Amino acid sequence: MEKQLLFKNMAKAEADVKELYDRYETMKRLASQDDIKLENIPDDVDCPELRALVTKHNKLSYRLGILKRAIDEENSKPKMAKTSFDPESFTSIQTALTQVCTIALREAYPDISVEQTVQPSGKPEYGDYQFNAAMQVAKELKNRGINTNPAEVAKAIVRKLKATRIIEKVATVGGFINIWLAQPFCQNLVMEIVTEGVKPPKLLKRQRVLVDFSSPNVAKQMHVGHLRSTIIGDSIARLFEFLGHEVLRINHVGDWGTQFGMLIAHLQDKFPNYVNELPPIEDLQMFYKESKTRFDSDEEFKKRAYDCVVRLQGHEKDYIKGWQLICDVSRKEFQKIYDQLGISLVERGESFYQSRMESVVKFLRENEHLEMDDGRLIMFGLEKGQIPFTIVKSDGGFTYDTSDMAALRQRIEEEKCDRIIYVVDNGQSGHFRVLFSCAEKCNILDPSKVRTDFVGFGVVLGEDKKKFKTRSGDTVKLQDLLDEGLKRAENTLNSKGRDEVLTPEEFEKAKKAVAFGCIKYADLCNNRMNDYVFSFDKMLDDKGNTAVYMLYMMTRIKSIAANSNVTPAQLAEAAKTEKIPVKHPKEWKLVKTLLRFNDELSKIVDDLCLHHLCEYLYDIATAFSEFYNACYCIERDAKDGQIVKVNMDRLLLCEATARVMEKCFWIIGLTPVSKM
Incomplete structure (x- = not known):
């Protein structure tokens, strides 16, 4: 009926x-x-x-x-039943609330298409979260000639909200829908962190994700320009690994081209017996400079260098041997830096794609994507006005355009990647825009099946706001920068008397954690799109959003249980009966902050900006500091300082805080220390 x-x-x-x-x-x-x-x-x-x-x-x-x-x-x-909120599939507070509110919105206004995410409330009196879709809905209705206002829309949405364990109450103020979380639900979530550890959101689909980062050139030392790609790329790879994806960490090394002809020619002259006896070329940077000087000034040497390139690309045995020697020396130098920073990578140089470059050129020829231009073979992308790719040079050689096209094809067709992330400086944005456009035009890339991301970043500046260089004007070597960081960290720890209270082993761990942690954190806490000023003084500050402050806060949290004489076993036993405390406003604020973890990760997965996680870490540290100052975890006698009472529920909250912070540390590559 x-x-x-x-x-x-x-x-x-x-x-x-x-x-x-x-x-x-x-x-x-x-x-x-x-x-x-x-x-x-x-x-x-x-x-x-x-x-x-x-x-x-x-x-x-x-x-x-x-x-x-x-x-x-x-x-x-x-x-329709599938769209209802399911507590068993819960991934995060924000996601769940958005799901509940969106269902109510669609039931109240089924003919209106408005997407809105629930956001944390700015003030406690306005609830814990807010849903502000009513303004957009009212505007859309007005455009259709339906007279209403945001307040009426908000009330209509609230009337359709289904009861759920995550929400305690809801109220409207004008067009704002204010939501108060159910404390028992949140208590259980935080207790799961204590009993089961920090778990990632449940994956809808496990993906194969390739992260291309660092990318130094063989025969050249890594410099400060490689710092950001290495740090940002490693953190992105760690994030996707934590989320459960299959991650390929690729170091796209420049190990092929004209420079190797000149290096091999110089090697032949300086160490003619290199095939049988390992030459002492530890200082590869000096070796490169010597060969480059000869290449620029000696025409005969230049001709020999070009001939060496031809022989190398023809895979002649002695020339391959010389090339391998040079690559091995570089590889060892790179690895020293990666070991210090805790970076793991799989090297895949441009040489890996040599045969694949030939194949991609053949593919593009056969499908008529190439045009002749002054002796070159070029390719235009889908966008009008773009600079074309040079696929084959007038002398028949290949270019970076060719190798990047071949690499992208290999990653899609052979590696079967679902997402490919390039961590490269902003100056390369135009190149990668053309790469993706050309690849889509020739059907190598289907954006509906494979997501490609260009993760650009700004340059590192000196304190004079100019490009970071040495006093002599040279580019700062990355190894020199790390050595300086260790020296500064040691001086900072000594100035605070840490050398007197820490064992030599503890001091060494603290020094490395501070030195490398501050370099990483100073990079990641800035929006990667912006340039940032490199300043050891600011990095080593123990106040504000710095690595030193975060490391100190972690050490402080971990020491609370130790100072109360509570063992890990006793804490685990208490977790069976105690509840996470939420009665005090500072307890409740800390609980809500901890439960934002998965929402912050979801945000980064989309925009690949790690500064969100650093800001979140600072929020945790601030919320914990407020909680610790207002809520006693250990109560002592005012006269003799003896422990009178240990509040196990608050110790459990300390443990949950430490675990969330530790996971954030791991993602951004910080190493916590037990003493500092």
Whole structure:
């Protein structure tokens, strides 16, 4: 009976609309306004009756849409059941609340398409979270001729909200929907952190993710320009590994090209017996400079260098041997830096793609994607006005464009990657935009199946706000920077008397944690798109959003249980009966902050900006500090300082805080220390 009534009402609405439309056409002719559209009457049209008809038409159209949607829902109830909130599939507070509110929004206004995410509230008196879609909905309704206001819309949405264990209460203030979380639900979530550890959100699909980062050139020392790619890329790889994806960490090394011809020619002259006896070329940077000087000044040497390139690319045994020697020396130098920073990578040089470059050129030729231009073979992407890729040079050689196209093809077709992330400085954005455009044009890349991300970043500046260089104007070597960091960290720890209270082993661990942690954190806590000023003084500050402060806060938290003489076993036993405390406002604030963890990760997965995680870490540290100052974990006698009472529930909250911070540390590559 209900369905028949719906069909009857819909038929009447359709008849009304047809009648109105016929009258509208008549009125439009009378008004002699050929450009009048049903949904957009110009302000200069003076025809009140026409406007009234159009408004009535829009209202009926809206009603008609509601009726059609109601019938669709009636015919597909099993499908609708899947959209309801399921506590068993809970991944995060923000996601769950957004899901609940979106369902209510669609039920209240089924013909309105508005997407809005629930956001944390700025003030406790306005709840813990807010849903602000009412403004957009009211605006959309007004455009359709439906007179309402955000406050009425908000109340209509709230009336459709389903009861759920995650929400304690809801209230509206104007167009804002304020949401208070259910404390028992949150207590259980935080207790799971204590008993089961920090777990990632549940994956909808496990992906194969390739992160291309660091990318130094063989025969050249890594410099400060490689710092950001290495640090950012490692953290992105760690994030996806924690989330459960299969991650390929690729170091796309420049190990092929003209420079190797000149290096091999110089090797032949300086160490003619290099094939049988390992040459002492530890200082590869000096060796490179010597060969480059000869290449630029000696025409005969230059000819020999080009000949060496041809022989190398022809895979002649002695030339391959010389090339391998040079690569091995570079590889050892790179690895020293990666070991210090705790970076793991799989090297895949440009040489790996040599045969694949030949294959991709053949593919592009056969599919007529290449054009001849002054002896070169070039390719244009999908976007007009883009600079084309040079696929084959006039001398028949390949370019970076060729190797990057071959690499992308290999990663999609051979590696079967679902997502490919390039961590490269902002100056390369144009190159990668053309790469993705060309790859899509020739059907190597299908964006609907494979996501590609260009993760650009700004340059490192000195304290004079100019590009970071040595006093002599040279680029700062990365190893020199790390050595300076160790020296500064040691001085800082000594100035605070840590050398007197820490054992030599503890001091060495603290020094490395501070030195490398401050370099990483100073990079990651800035929005990667911006340039940032490199300053050891700011990095080593123990106040504010710095690595030193974070390391200190972690050490402080971990020491609380030790100072109370509570063992890990006793803490685990207490977790069986105690509840996470939420009565004090500072306890509740810390609990809510900890439960933002998965939401912060979801944000980074989308925009690949690690500064969100650093800001979140600082929020945790601030919330914990407020909690610790207001809520006693250990109560002592005022006279003799003896422990009177240990609040096990608050110790459990300390443990949960430490675990979340430790996981954040791991993702951004910080190493916590037991003493500092």
